Amino acid sequence: MGKYIAARKPVLDKNQEVFAYEIVFKNVIKGKELTKTSNLFAEEISDDIEFFEKSNLADGKRIFIHFNAELLQSEVPQLLSKAKLGIEVSAALNFENQIKNNIKNLREMGSLLILNQSEAAPAENELYNYADIIKIDYKKASKAEHKSFIEKIKSQSPKGVKFLAQNIDEHHHFKEAKELGFDYFQGIFFTKADMISDSGTPGYKINYLNVLKELNKEDVDFDEVEKIIKNDISVTFSLLKTINSASYGYNVSSIKQASALLGVKGLKKWSLLYLISGLKDDKPNILFVNTLTRAKFAESLAEEFKAAEKSEDLFTMGIFSMMDAFLNRPMSKILEETALTEEIKEALLIREGVMGEILNLVIAFERVKWDQVALIEKKNQLDPKKLYNKYLEAVDFAYETMGILIKNQK
Template sequence: MMQNSIVARQPILNRKKETVAYELLFRSLSKDEFDGSQATAEVLTSSLDLIGLDNLTRGKQAFINFTAELIKSEIAELLPQQKIGIEILEDVSVDHEIIKCSKNIKAAGHILLLDDFVYQKELIPLIEIADIIKIDFLQTTGRERKYIMELIKKKHNPEAKFLAEKIENYEEFKTAYEMGYDYFQGYFFTRPDTISTRKIPSYKFNYLEVINELNSLEPDFKKLSKIIKNDLSMSYSLLRTINAAIYGYQVSSIQQAAALLGINKLKKWALLYFIKGLSEDKPGALFTNTLIRAKMAELLAKNINQADKSSEYYTVGMLSMLDAYLDRPLENIVKELSLTDEVKKAVLNLDGKMGEILKLIILYEQARWSELEKIEIKYHLDNELLAGVYQEAIDSASETVEKIIR
């Protein structure tokens, strides 16, 4: 069955920087002419039926944009209660019917959000019942952001929560946090905090040594095993990985484990644990998003006749967000790693095939569909395949996170 849509998810973080929900952004693949509400309804129902809501959100809530027509159509009644947040778009004209239907949506158990909120008197009936009000930080000033919160809490809805959206960097996150915002959405968690810079912790240099040795022309397994043996956590991690990877085969020697796992899987293991170790004071969404990026790159490599380089594509995906972990310019970090020119150009400049696939993945994350389409066409990537790769990457990332936590 052909899939009628593809979907990207963008995390919503709370004040502890924990992911509590995802906004789902859909793109219809139908070539037929529909009006906005028909197209959105078709995309919404087919996506949730074919992909599965829990597969996308892993049990967290999903926030979905609703047009005026969709609000009036009562399609919300078909969606799972307690799991779906209905975002009323900013261009919805508020009338008696919209207010009545919005109250019904709220009564049915759905979370009600006001998207791209700008204060207007005609919105007061919706403000009074809204659970979350989203303030666009690109379209508002500091005074407006604070004033809107105080006005609504004092006059209309003291229970309302506020979501700061389009938060692009840590400075904006800290500003919103200090103002008292409850939730945050944007790319701030994928970008470095330029206020402070972190060095790689000394105890993580063992991981760097392993990565550099694995990227040399002729990796030396004796040298690798010596480095790993000097670090108890690395030794335990590698042995646990190899015993899980090879069914029914127990390994006790570090050198044997390294040889059995092989260069490509060792690279993946070393990168995974290196980056996980750096993520201790970062939002969990950053680590999850890094894993999704890396897995998508690896899978897409196999679909553009680059299967022999799939491990390098995985590496590109992992390293592309390293600046956010270390709060340092990516070009400075890459200098410390033994990498091929092809990988360096991909990570730093989005150059070459690897770079273009990385760019495609970033555009997908941001739901920039029109720009994404150009790369899809160039590499003959059909939409159904791309949606499948994204879902497989989400599944893989969730499985990895669960294993590490366990």
């Protein structure tokens, strides 16, 4: 790795499947997000981009990178896979001939051009002739303005330009933007509960919640856990199959035997992982990935915050931090029905205490809020590079674990 660290923002399609990841770089020294006005140098970030492209952070998807004029004229674009590259440029870019020719060449080799228009402004722009995707801040215009702009550009673009709405932070905005003609979406809406109405927990999820309640009691009764799980033969089979995964080398035939081999903590963790995967059927995969990443990242930060004894609770906190999105219910109601410690509940509801601070950091990293990350780093004297490595390890854990869980539920 070089001077910079980076995190990702998913770009979702209309089905909430990941189409691409936008890379957002952070200067370790200054702690600032690197944007089009930053003084980026090709030799300092080319290795980082290549690493990002090949890692789980890209997950085999396209990567969108914001290029300023300097980067567009550098060798960086030539180092990347054109079939996976999305070049994001500002609509205010000075479109000189050399830059124009570079963009043409990159597009001919398979790259996409994303024009960051910011607002749904009707002003003429030569870049419209080259753009594959026009990116607009959804909050900076009315629905009527968005609709008018999209219809105008589509009528003038024979090659079928697409539209990306950024800052989609609520489910109803996602639904509106789809109806207005947007094709891609960026924002945190998918991490939130979609509470059109609080109609209670669907029946098929009740068994999962009952196990979660039992597992989080102070004194876990594994006879009761086994009894609950046995109410659903498929759950019993799949959970034991997961525990017996070749990656872990166990050969157990009962929940009691699993608790003896794994210990209470080990069985609790794998049960939590398995059960949360059972709640994801009607949710996008990226929500599941983010949940696993949050849990592992939070757990790994225990020692950095001098709270090693809380690592298990931090993992549980990370899982539950997304439970409202999985169940479409208020977090407060979910916690009323679940036997979590008061410390975990305070962290989830009001972000209090050391666990609340860790959750703030994990979410800030997930949402690429570099200013918030830098403040927490400074306050707790954290090493940014070490923190970044833990984030990368958490992402790797998420994909590895998701693969195991999905495979063993088939």
